[in-house]
Amino acid sequence: MDLDTVFSPNTVAVITGAAQGIGRAACLHAASRGASVCAVDLPGDRLDKTVEELIGISPRGEDAILSTPLDVSDPAQISQMRQTLLEQFGKVSFLFNNAVTRIGHGHGAEISEWRQAMDTNFWGCVYLVQAFLPAMKSTEDPSVIVNVGSKQGITNPPAHTIYNVTKSALKTYTEALEHEIRSEPESQISAHLLIPGWTSENEENVKKGAWRPDQVIDHMCAGLEKDLFYILCPDNEVSIEMDHKRIAWGAGDIIEGRPPLSRWHPDWKEKASKACT
Ligand SMILES: NC(=O)c1ccc[n+]([C@@H]2O[C@H](COP(=O)([O-])OP(=O)(O)OC[C@H]3O[C@@H](n4cnc5c(N)ncnc54)[C@H](O)[C@@H]3O)[C@@H](O)[C@H]2O)c1
Secondary structure, eight states: OOGGGTSSTTOEEEEESTTSHHHHHHHHHHHHTTOEEEEEEOSSHHHHHHHHHHHHHOTTGGGGEEEEEOOTTOHHHHHHHHHHHHHHHSOOSEEEEOOOOOOOOSTTSOHHHHHHHIIIIIIHHHHHHHHHHHHHHTSSSOEEEEEEOOTHHHHOOTTOHHHHHHHHHHHHHHHHHHHHHHHSTTOOEEEEEEEOOSBOSSSSSOOTTOBOHHHHHHHHHHHHHTTOSEEEOOOSSSOHHHHHHHHHHHHHHHHHTOOTTGGGSTTTHHHHHHHTO
């Protein structure tokens, strides 16, 4: 893929979770290349500050930046945003479903926490895809959907059950979405799953072992240029090779008849640790 088709003055990026972290880095990347950016996050100072930064960095200034304070788990707010965005910018070239809540932990969490996590991390993505896919289909310009998953949605480490379930659902959904879009004749749309490693909240205060958010976005761009669907990121502690071994070990639980999450099972964790380093 030629990245100018999604990040240039003629393109429009919709980015959720825009106020900080990987979402903010994606906004800065798109805005610095002159794309129109719709920055979506919960209302508040963090979003306002990011929007100011984007206006400052964009060669097209405030004409190119749309601040969109909303809750992605509310389909009515998304529907309103869709109308405003299409009136102002006319199309969507890049949809980055990145907003996340990490509410709740194990299976015994309150049902309200389960619902909030699924509403934000999973349903929010579905609402946005359904809001913008028709506009993407109605143009001959290429469009790209990137849903942000997690290694935890693949390998399912203990103690983060709710988050893992939301990310596992998003992986399955995105795989099927890509298949359906690809199967449509002359489709100019592609879907991708970005799988970050451990990433710091900002560039200033980087945790030991973690990547900076802009490294994740650079890695995403390199993956998009290679037309990769799964864009798997390492970090400064976990290499891609280790990730591959961990993913293969998890799949091996089914094939080898081991218990689930055997990497953390007392009978298996030593073997797993040897196999995955
Ligand atoms: N940071 C990591 O180490 C890491 C690792 C793997 C995957 N990821 C994934 O990458 C993505 C970005 O992670 P991050 O750490 O940069 O995120 P973050 O926690 O720094 O920021 C998430 C943003 O989403 C916003 N948000 C939360 N609920 C929302 C809602 N209902 N509506 C609108 N906005 C909402 C928050 O306000 C926040 O600005 C997430 O999808 C996360 O699951 C991150």
